[in-house]
Amino acid sequence: MNISGWIQLILFTSILLAITKPLGLFLIQVLDANGKTFLDPVIKPLEKLTYKLTGVDPKKEHDWKQYATAMLLFSLVSMLFTYVILRLQAVLPLNPQKMGVIIEHLAFNTAASFTTNTNWQSYGGESTMSYLSQMVALALHNFVSAAVGIGIAAALVRGIARHTAKTIGNFWVDLVRSTYYLLLPICLVFAIFLISQGMIQNFKPYDTASLADPYTIQVAKVDDAGNAVNGPDGKPVMVDKTIDTQTIVQGPMASQIAIKMLGTNGGGYTNANAAHPYENPTPLSNFLQMLAIFAIPSGLTYYLGRMVKNQGHGWAVWAAMFVIFLGGVLVCWHYEAAGNPILTQFGVDPAGGNMEGKEVRFGIFNSALFATITTDASCGAVNAMHDSFTPLGGLVPLLNIELGEIIFGGVGAGLYGILIFIIIAVFIAGLMVGRTPEFLGKKIEPYDIKMASLVILVLAFSILGFSAWACMSKWGLPDPVTHQLTDGTNNNGPHGFTEILYAYSSCTGNNGSAFAGIGTNTPWYNTTLGFATLFGRFAMIVPILALAGSLARKKRVPESAGTFPAHGPLFTLLLVGTILIVGALTFFPALALGPIVEHFLMHAGKLF
Amino acid sequence: MKTIFKETLRAVMATLVLAVILCGIYPVVIYGIGQLLFPHQANGSLIESNDRRIVGSEWLGQNFTSAKYFHPRPSAAGSGYDASNSSGTNLGPTSQKLIDAVKAAVAQYRTENNLPADALVPADAVTSSASGLDPHISVQNAQLQVARVSKVRGLSIDAVKAAVDKATDGPSLGIFGEAGVNVLKLNLALDNLATK
Numbered sequence: 077m078n079i080s081g082w083i084q085l086i087l088f089t090s091i092l093l094a095i096t097k098p099l100g101l102f103l104i105q106v107l108d109a110n111g112k113t114f115l116d117p118v119i120k121p122l123e124k125l126t127y128k129l130t131g132v133d134p135k136k137e138h139d140w141k142q143y144a145t146a147m148l149l150f151s152l153v154s155m156l157f158t159y160v161i162l163r164l165q166a167v168l169p170l171n172p173q174k175m176g177v178i179i180e181h182l183a184f185n186t187a188a189s190f191t192t193n194t195n196w197q198s199y200g201g202e203s204t205m206s207y208l209s210q211m212v213a214l215a216l217h218n219f220v221s222a223a224v225g226i227g228i229a230a231a232l233v234r235g236i237a238r239h240t241a242k243t244i245g246n247f248w249v250d251l252v253r254s255t256y257y258l259l260l261p262i263c264l265v266f267a268i269f270l271i272s273q274g275m276i277q278n279f280k281p282y283d284t285a286s287l288a289d290p291y292t293i294q295v296a297k298v299d300d301a302g303n304a305v306n307g308p309d310g311k312p313v314m315v316d317k318t319i320d321t322q323t324i325v326q327g328p329m330a331s332q333i334a335i336k337m338l339g340t341n342g343g344g345y346t347n348a349n350a351a352h353p354y355e356n357p358t359p360l361s362n363f364l365q366m367l368a369i370f371a372i373p374s375g376l377t378y379y380l381g382r383m384v385k386n387q388g389h390g391w392a393v394w395a396a397m398f399v400i401f402l403g404g405v406l407v408c409w410h411y412e413a414a415g416n417p418i419l420t421q422f423g424v425d426p427a428g429g430n431m432e433g434k435e436v437r438f439g440i441f442n443s444a445l446f447a448t449i450t451t452d453a454s455c456g457a458v459n460a461m462h463d464s465f466t467p468l469g470g471l472v473p474l475l476n477i478e479l480g481e482i483i484f485g486g487v488g489a490g491l492y493g494i495l496i497f498i499i500i501a502v503f504i505a506g507l508m509v510g511r512t513p514e515f516l517g518k519k520i521e522p523y524d525i526k527m528a529s530l531v532i533l534v535l536a537f538s539i540l541g542f543s544a545w546a547c548m549s550k551w552g553l554p555d556p557v558t559h560q561l562t563d564g565t566n567n568n569g570p571h572g573f574t575e576i577l578y579a580y581s582s583c584t585g586n587n588g589s590a591f592a593g594i595g596t597n598t599p600w601y602n603t604t605l606g607f608a609t610l611f612g613r614f615a616m617i618v619p620i621l622a623l624a625g626s627l628a629r630k631k632r633v634p635e636s637a638g639t640f641p642a643h644g645p646l647f648t649l650l651l652v653g654t655i656l657i658v659g660a661l662t663f664f665p666a667l668a669l670g671p672i673v674e675h676f677l678m679h680a681g682k683l684f
Numbered sequence: 685m686k687t688i689f690k691e692t693l694r695a696v697m698a699t700l701v702l703a704v705i706l707c708g709i710y711p712v713v714i715y716g717i718g719q720l721l722f723p724h725q726a727n728g729s730l731i732e733s734n735d736r737r738i739v740g741s742e743w744l745g746q747n748f749t750s751a752k753y754f755h756p757r758p759s760a761a762g763s764g765y766d767a768s769n770s771s772g773t774n775l776g777p778t779s780q781k782l783i784d785a786v787k788a789a790v791a792q793y794r795t796e797n798n799l800p801a802d803a804l805v806p807a808d809a810v811t812s813s814a815s816g817l818d819p820h821i822s823v824q825n826a827q828l829q830v831a832r833v834s835k836v837r838g839l840s841i842d843a844v845k846a847a848v849d850k851a852t853d854g855p856s857l858g859i860f861g862e863a864g865v866n867v868l869k870l871n872l873a874l875d876n877l878a879t880k
Contacts, residue, residue, distance in 0.1 A: 080859070083859060084860060122705075126701050129697055130701060131690075131693075131697070145687075145688065146691050146695070149691050150699070153692065154695070154699045157703070200770070211707055212703060212707040215707055216699075216706055216707050219702070248694065251698070255702065264710070264713070264714070267714045267718075268717055268718065268721065268722075271721075271722045271726050274725045274729050274743050275725065276725070276727065277714055277719075277726045278726055285730075285738045285739055285741070286737055286739060287740075287746055287747070288739060288746070288875060289747070289748045289750050291749045293763045293764070319747070319763065319764075322744070322746055322765065322767050323766070323767055323768040324741050324767050325767055325768060326727075326728060328711045328714075328715060330714055330726070331710060331711035334714075347769065348771060348772065348815035348816065348817070351813070351815040352815045352817065353743035353744055353818070354728070357743055358856050358860075358861070359860035359862070360856035360857060363860050363861075418777070418778070418783055419783070419786055419811075422787050423802070424807050425805060425806055425807055426807075427807075428808060429807060430777070431807040432772075432812060433772040433774070433812065433813070433814045434814055435813050435820070436757070436808050436818055436820035436821060436822055437862060437864050439862035443814075458814070460814045461773075461774055461814045463775070464782075465777075467777060467778075470776075567775060567776045568779075569778060570778075574776075591776075592774045593774035593776070674776070674777075674778055678777050683778055684779060
């Protein structure tokens with residue numbers, strides 16, 4: 077844990093803090109159907125045209141059921157749109173590499189995953205997706221799933237801020253305005269910046285480079301039909317193959333990566349995601365990508381404060397998020413910098429830290445910071461392979477996801493997620509003093525607590541339920557004797573279990589990062605993980621909209637001496653405590669079987 | 685029922701309109717501006733040889749195994765530095781395969797660079813990167829390879845060290861990230877020194 081790391085951490089925090097208020101103020105205008113922004117002269121005509129083409133009346137607001145219906149229908153239609161393009165990519169244009177048909181279960185998983193802002197990838201982008209699939213089928217959801225998230229958060233905030241009201245906003249207006257005024261303009265600037273750093277943006281076929289130093293590898297011999305040839309001993313016959321070229325990936329990357337980060341999507345253009353030198357060329361591009369993840373979620377806390385007319389509440393929520401974020405970074409950084417004691421025994425310099433699965437230009441600190449941020453939020457882009465982190469370094473991203481990704485969180489998703497925890501925290505505080513809990517002038521009643529509990533239970537049920545099923549079934553663990561996973565080539569022991577747990581946590585949490593050693597491109601994994609993403613998104617959003625509707629209908633109760641203040645350090649502390657206790661009680665047993673036991677085994681030198 | 689039908693129609697229209705703007709106009713505008721302002725980067729930062737053949741990209745590491753070249757980190761991308769299959773090993777810290785691979789790499793690194801049997805080896809030299817295409821090695825790793833390269837090439841230590849310094853990308857703006865030596869650029873520069 078070196079000085080340069082501390083300086084970068086302080087710099088990151090300062091800039092994040094500095095952009096929170098301006099972004100929050102901007103969000104207030106964006107999320108108001110009559111809001112005014114400096115972009116109006118350019119974008120207003122486009123907004124009006126879109127309403128006209130889609131037949132939307134921006135003056136008409138939705139009650140929670142209408143809002144939910146519109147949101148679900150839009151998600152369903154746009155998911156089908158993506159599914160169809162993926163299935164047809166082989167015959168569609170913009171496919172210079174002649175990428176083939178995407179099989180049903182992979183297309184379902186990918187469509188579900190991108191629609192829900194998860195961006196779990198059972199495929200490697202550069203070897204699977206055509207330019208059209210990347211640019212249209214996938215990047216569309218990078219924008220709209222983020223905009224839907226922002227809309228839901230705004231609807232819930234309106235529910236809190238309004239009283240004796242029936243409506244919580246218009247879904248289509250929230251969708252269009254978030255996309256046009258917020259996401260698109262920032263992406264236009266950000267994408268150009270990313271190109272300046274070395275990111276590609278073109279439509280040409282992949283290039284071929286001739287190597288200065290050709291080398292020879294051993295490959296299995298194949299006959300004319302493409303089948304491996306076995307020798308008399310039954311083993312495949314190996315032949316020498318000279319590698320003298322390198323295929324260089326091309327395509328429209330920058331436009332997609334800008335929204336991938338800003339919209340906390342995280343789906344990589346390439347298999348290596350933000351670790352790929354094209355997808356994250358310099359430490360500076362890395363820094364701004366991290367900032368892009370947290371920018372809107374951080375701004376939304378200010379938006380919350382301003383909307384409920386209690387800026388102290390907004391900052392108290394920001395502070396609670398920041399405290400857990402900081403804790404995560406420091407733990408992850410500490411364990412990654414300490415390195416793997418087993419490797420030290422064999423002569424690896426411990427000063428370098430755990431460099432397996434990390435890039436030299438990012439080093440230990442920026443890998444740990446990125447891993448924490450991407451899982452605090454529901455981004456899921458990775459600039460280092462979480463699977464190769466030390467056990468406790470890798471515990472941090474996993475736990476972040478399991479806490480519900482409410483530490484700044486996904487765009488919109490982070491805010492509505494933490495509001496659920498706030499309701500629970502206020503409820504607990506109410507129980508402690510024996511009063512009906514109140515939150516910002518609203519009585520919190522059984523219906524509200526039921527909806528909030530439902531959200532938390534869906535998360536736990538989907539993560540633990542699916543993980544348990546995978547561990548107990550022949551599809552999750554094909555070989556009951558060796559307990560080897562899927563393709564039988566990667567990690568065993570507690571680390572193998574962590575890979576499964578991480579996969580369902582990531583999908584249910586709509587994160588999308590992976591302990592990527594697990595090969596999930598099988599019909600069973602693609603289907604169950606796809607459903608986990610859908611539960612994690614829609615089984616949470618619908619109760620949240622119901623809660624928004626319920627809160628909006630309530631009368632305002634005047635503050636009294638017994639009202640628990642929703643601002644200040646005591647509130648922050650209560651909120652942090654609630655998040656950690658709920659998360660720990662739910663997931664500690666599973667974590668003990670995975671990363672925690674692995675930590676002790678690693679120090680005992682046990683290998684798998 | 686009628687409202688559901690109307691909302692579905694609206695969802696279809698919204699998907700199409702947004703797709704045109706976000707997936708048609710937006711990426712093409714970025715393409716146009718990128719090609720205008722930063723054509724080198726937007727097309728992959730390709731490096732061409734004197735006879736106009738593409739020899740690589742500044743950002744993508746390549747495999748070098750000959751003694752006269754600086755060696756990159758181990759790579760899990762395809763058969764090694766396969767830029768169409770970026771990947772890390774994804775092996776966990778208690779994986780037997782990881783430990784075996786690192787052990788072998790440590791032994792090879794010590795032999796190649798004529799280091800004592802108990803010398804500590806830089807972590808990046810024996811571990812695989814996240815992308816399998818890491819263009820950089822650490823400065824410490826490069827320094828340990830200088831003696832070998834200068835001996836094989838018959839160049840002075842100082843000349844090779846100067847080439848290493850020239851190929852070192854510092855932290856961005858002096859603050860962000862870590863310094864690293866770009867292996868491909870360094871090796872191509874050494875080849876150019878030799879032909880002069």
